[in-house]
Amino acid sequence: MRVVQHPSPNCGPRRNWQTPSVIVIHYTAMNSADAAIDRLCDPRTEVSAHYVIARTGIVTQLVPEEVRAWHAGAGEWRGQADVNSRSIGIELDNAGGHPFPEAQMHMLETLLGNILSRWPVSPEDVIGHSDMAPGRKCDPGPRFDWTRLARQGLAARTGGDTGSQDPTPGQFRSKARRAGYTADVDDDALLAAVRLRFRPYATGPLTAADVSALQHAIPAR
Incomplete structure (x- = not known):
């Protein structure tokens, strides 16, 4: 795989000697990959990522994987707040409203x-x-x-037995926390985040299907 090198100054050492254990996928929300790369390499923005993948499939590396890029910001995953220090960030060239092209997905x-x-x-x-x-x-x-991605073992699978009774918000939150959703957010924001990932077009109140969607997202540890 060919990777174009375009070093960004917006990076630093990983804190507490952490190594990557999470990969965070973003979209750029910009009009082109070049515009996104320019922003991620501008020291005034104080943002970066390890990789940018253009819609054409061109992969550009901005920050070495062993170094801390500034892509995640405030948030939490599996009880850890400094996600930047333990993650690799991948930006996909996408303005936010269109599908992800085949060439881009293949390279991802x-x-x-x-x-x-x-x-x-x-x-x-x-x-x-x-x-x-979330939120x-x-x-x-x-x-x-x-x-x-899940079909190829590159992300968590979804689905499972929906059960016969709708869960309480507390039951849903407990399951979501086991799947990694530990950020301190309200019930609505948590449900929206889980649905965005596993049931993107679901609407309405919490149901058993929302809990079952997380069944395969909990790692066997």
Whole structure:
């Protein structure tokens, strides 16, 4: 796989000697990959990512994987707040409202496979920005094909027995926490984040299907 190198100054050492154990997928919310790369390399913005994947499938590396990029911001995953220090950030060239092209998805799958072979990251810890920052972030959004990644063992699977009774918010939160959703947010924001990932077009109040969607997202540890 060919990777274009375009170093960003917006990075630093990982804190507390942490190594990558999470991959966070974003979309750029900009008009082009070049515009996103320019922003992620501008020291005035104080933001970056390890990789940008253009709609054409071109992969650009901005920050070495062993270094801390500034992509995640405020949020939490599995009880850890400094997600930047233990994650690799991948930005997908997408303005937020259109599908992700085949060339881009293919290169994302290749890159994810390579990263998972280098670092102790489980498929259940390949997440979206919205997973670690419920209510604050919505990328990579409802049009991102998580099921495609899950079929190849590159992300958590979804689905399971829906059961016969609708859960309480407390039961849902307990299941979501076991799946990694530990950010301190209200019930509505938590439900929206889980649905965005596993049931992107679901609406209405909490149901048993929302709990069952998390069944395979809980790692066997």
